[in-house]
Amino acid sequence: MIEFHLDSRSGVSPYQQIVQQVRHALRLGVLEPGDQLPTVKDVVATLAINPNTVLKAYRELEHSGLVAGRPGVGTFVTASLSDAPLAAQVPLRRELERWLVKARSAGLDDESIEALFRDSFRSASARDIA
DSSP states (O other): OOOOEEEEEEEEHHHHHHHHHHHHHTTTTSSSOOBBBHHHHHHHHHHHHHHHHHHHHHHHHHHTTTEEEEEETTTEEEEOOSOHHHHHHHHHHHHHHHHHHHHHHTTTHHHHHHHHHHHHHHHHHHHHHO
């Protein structure tokens, strides 16, 4: 089951962070159709946020067709966003983790690593388009 984490420094609203985390979990195969999301009550207790924030996130996911609420039972995943089989992602994840270790040993902090990754991603994407 997914565990949500909020980053108050991200500039992204808490409900949007929950939506993004579910979408990422679906894309990575961490969540699959049939899996249950944490109950609103559990998320509120874990993150100390307003229940309406969680409900808003779950509603957005439902409107996207990714989850469906079952009254009195919970919210369940109904679709996947995974493009590649999980087996194909494992070696890529390992390679990325090795790169992260190298970046940290080169003295980069998390913010610098993220900036470098985003810039490299944009450059590579621009080359793919051209």
